[in-house]
Amino acid sequence: MVENGCPEEFRPTWCKHCQSKAKFHKHGSFTRSVLTMEELLEIKIFRFKCTACDKTCSVLPSFLRHNHTAALDVQEHVVQSHSKGVALRIISEQLSPQLAFSEKTLWRWKNYWQKLLNKLKPDFWPTVLARFPHLLLPRGSEAPSSLWGWVFWVWGQTRLQLTDKPAGCFQWLTFLSLPVAVTAGA
Numbered sequence: 001m002v003e004n005g006c007p008e009e010f011r012p013t014w015c016k017h018c019q020s021k022a023k024f025h026k027h028g029s030f031t032r033s034v035l036t037m038e039e040l041l042e043i044k045i046f047r048f049k050c051t052a053c054d055k056t057c058s059v060l061p062s063f064l065r066h067n068h069t070a071a072l073d074v075q076e077h078v079v080q081s082h083s084k085g086v087a088l089r090i091i092s093e094q095l096s097p098q099l100a101f102s103e104k105t106l107w108r109w110k111n112y113w114q115k116l117l118n119k120l121k122p123d124f125w126p127t128v129l130a131r132f133p134h135l136l137l138p139r140g141s142e143a144p145s146s147l148w149g150w151v152f153w154v155w156g157q158t159r160l161q162l163t164d165k166p167a168g169c170f171q172w173l174t175f176l177s178l179p180v181a182v183t184a185g186a
């Protein structure tokens with residue numbers, strides 16, 4: 001998808017430097033390596049120049065974090081396994097040889113996503129229930145025992161109906177955490 005040029009949806013609509021909704025011109029590109037659960041990808045990242053302030057920015061596909069080689073699906077796998085009680089050391093050992101990330105790196109990912117979840121926590125259920133008021137929540141022994149458990153459960157139930165079509169649960173959480181100014185234009 002990204003290899004053959006820049007899809008229109010990746011063009012920035014809002015400048016984080018001067019805050020204007022300016023026009024952007026393409027300003028070159030660079031290549032980055034990305035590790036997903038399945039493969040090593042080389043993807044092209046485009047740079048854009050803001051016509052209002054002349055500063056450049058690059059737009060990452062939403063399955064990536066800035067300066068992270070591991071795509072979100074890898075980080076999601078780690079957090080989900082850990083939330084089910086698997087130790088980070090075991091998860092690290094069980095990743096494919098290509099995904100040779102240390103226990104410490106996994107720990108950093110877990111903390112990052114935990115922080116993001118904490119930030120989303122007050123709005124999580126209101127957002128989900130406003131969008132899916134008829135969602136039938138499991139009760140008793142069927143019910144997830146942690147907030148992460150609920151997050152993955154809600155994701156599994158609603159993923160096919162989400163309008164911005166996130167490819168994974170963590171992409172969806174990232175969308176939920178973006179300021180409204182950014183998501184409204186994207």
Ligand SMILES: [Zn+2]
Pocket residue numbers: 015016017018019020022050051052053054055
């Ligand atoms: Zn600008």
